[in-house]
Amino acid sequence: MSGSRRSWGPEVSWLLLAPGLAWLLGLFVLPLLGLLPLSLAEPLGRFSLRFRFTGRIDNYSEVLQHYGPLLLRSLLVAGLATALALLISYPLACFIAFRGGRWRPLLTGLVVIPFFTASLVRMIGWTTLLADRGPLLGLLRGLGLVLPLEVLGLLQDGRLLNTTPAVVGGLAYNAVPFLVLPLVVTLQRVGVSLLEAAADLQAGPWITLRRVIWPLSKPGLAAGLTLSLVPTVGDVINPQMLGGPNDRLIGNALQNLVLVQRQLPRSAALTVVLMALLALLVLFGLRGGSRDDLPLP
Amino acid sequence: MEPVIALESLRRRYAAGMAVDGIDLTVERGEFFSLLGPSGCGKTTTLRLIAGFDPPDSGRVRLEGRDVTHLPPQRRPLNTVFQNYALFPHLTVWENVAFGPRARGLPGADIRRRVAEALAIVELEPLARRRPHELSGGQQQRVALARALVNRPVALLLDEPLAALDPFLRRSVQGELKRIQRELGLTVLMVTHDQEEALALSDRLAVMRAGRIEQVGTPRQLYDAPANPFVAEFLGRANLLADDGSGGSLLVRPEQLRLQAHGPAAGERGQRARIVDVSFQGSLLQVTLAQEAGPPLLAQVSRQDGEGSLRSGEVVWAVWDPATAHPLPANLSDSAPAGLPRPPGSPP
DSSP: OOTTSOOSOHHHHHHHHHHHHHHHIIIIIHHHHHHHHHHTEEESSTTOSOEEEOOOTHHHHHHHHHHHHHHHHHHHHHHHHHHHHHHHHHHHHHIIIIIOGGGHHHHHHHHHGGGGSOHHHHHHHHHHHHSTTSHHHHHHHHTTOHHHHHHHTSSBTTBOTTSHHHHHHHHHHHHHHHHHHHHHHHHHHHOHHHHHHHHHTTOOHHHHIIIIIHHHHHHHHHHHHHHHHHHHHTOOHHHHHHSOGGGOOHHHHHHHHHHTSOOHHHHHHHHHHHHHHHHHHHHHHHHHHHTTOOOOO | OOOSEEEEEEEEEETTEEEEEEEEEEEOTTOEEEEEOOTTSSHHHHHHHHHTSSOOSEEEEEETTEEOTTSOGGGSSEEEEOTTOOOOTTSOHHHHHHHHHHHTTOOHHHHHHHHHHHHHHTTOGGGTTOOGGGSOHHHHHHHHHHHHHTTOOSEEEEESTTTTSOHHHHHHHHHHHHHHHHHHTOOEEEEESOHHHHHHHOSEEEEEETTEEEEEEOHHHHHHSOSSHHHHHHTSOOEEEEOTTTSSEEEEOGGGOEEESSOOOTTOEEEEEEEEEEEEETTEEEEEEEESSSSOEEEEEEHHHHTTTOOTTOEEEEEEOTTTOEEEOSOOGGGSOTTOOOOTTOOO
16 A cells, blocks of 8 residues: 555665664674684683684583583573563553553653663662561561462572572563563554454453454564563573572573683583574564564554 | 433543533434534544443443443443444454454354354455455445444444545445445444534434534434524534524525525515625535625525526625524524534634
8 A cells, every 4th residue: 555665765775774784793793703613612721712713513512511401491590580570561561551641651761760770789779678687578577478488489498589589580670671661662552442442342351352462462572572581591690699509590601601711612602502592582582473563553 | 112322411521621511312223323513522422431431420321221331341232333443453354353253252153154244244255354454444444344233233333434534435335334224224323523424324413512412303303493503504504694583593504595686576585795706516506695794695506597697796686485494593602611613614
């Protein structure tokens, strides 16, 4: 119907693409390509920081053998955190998009405002909140919830801080705005009128959610999950501050490998493996989302 | 017999002011009923109160005698054709139409049969697999109609159903709508600001202003014998002449004015006026005349009668038969709340 979608020539298209393309090539693709030979190299001496390309494919098998379980664990923790964040974000985004009215910009702003402070500061805040003599644990004790939560595995030895649930919670907290923002934009385009149409056609809230809201929110969902999952998998600060000694994730291992052990070829190999895994997840996610990316009224 | 829709003292206030200010109305079975009024008169709010999208502040909505005032839309046996159609963009035409029957949990065979019937009624079977964005505006409108019809509602609600169509298409869709309504014996409540549409389609209509109903009746009753100047002017061109007897005015429609060189015969009345403009409108000529005192007069004459003989600047007699003129009380429109848009053609 819109016959003049391409009203400009190919030169203009390239011109518009150029900044993004240059950024992507110079700062991402080239360094990443640099990682590939490095991941197949060997140090010149035992503690040397100089390398020789030897095509040493063993870097990969060693890394997979050594970090495979941690990699899986990181994906699991990140997956749990993203799922938890989604449980919080989806209803919130629905509320802002459908019921927000003129308060919509303010509500969206409130979701983002905590993230104007540095992530380190926010994590310090969390440690205070979750501390052994902190307010949250005090409240749980007062409500007599310590034992039930311990049984459920949400508390460990009467502690909140330095537990896996704390890491999952912290990661989920960080992921919420990355999910809420794209979801609000998408749901806002869905519009209240389609919800009214569904109710008019005798659909209750559950059917409306399943048949109308959910399928139409898929593009925003794919974008949000991509934006939240990727930084969550690689998070370094959160496991250090909220988790115990066994809660390090792949990001911490990578940091250790580069900054402490100085094993650059192996860290390059681990990075390539991690990137490949994430790329697969994202491609999968985007495909799921684009299927329903239809023009909305 | 119980009316299909009955509204009792329905009121709804918004932050901006009173939207619906005490409406009583009944729509009978098989009737095509229109709510006509300028934008902001509360007609769409009334429709939303009936459908259940908004709750009224007070008053009742009854469907076939049953009080549904506090039921959510999904529990009212009504279906709406929305002004923007509100089709589900991710579903095909077939799936859009099947949405209602599926939501009600009808068995699959029933759904397929009903959807096929509904698509046949609006003649959309060949497009069943298309998505809404692959359809023209007129086709989308028919999908919206089928999607509502398939549920066999006790009444069909139409919210400015033709407003989004181009004028050429509007006529044919009007005819289509009336045909379907007659064939299926549907009870229809339509909201519109287009008086021609309302006059052409409705069995009865209500003219609304500022949240109230000004008059209810058949199109002919309202056109020929409006209750007040507002209704008179909203339903078409109107000359409101001073009525010396009552202190009110006299409604003479432009087609009731005859233009001639000589004065009125016995029993007729007439007024000398100068022709200001003769506007060609196809089969008719619309003539604007200036009186010595008072607002300009409008006359409609057939082309055979007027062509060549009526020229601007000429002074003629505008003659009418007092028996066909309709007396009106003094204009009540001055009591309307300020800030409401005036209908097209009303004097400033």
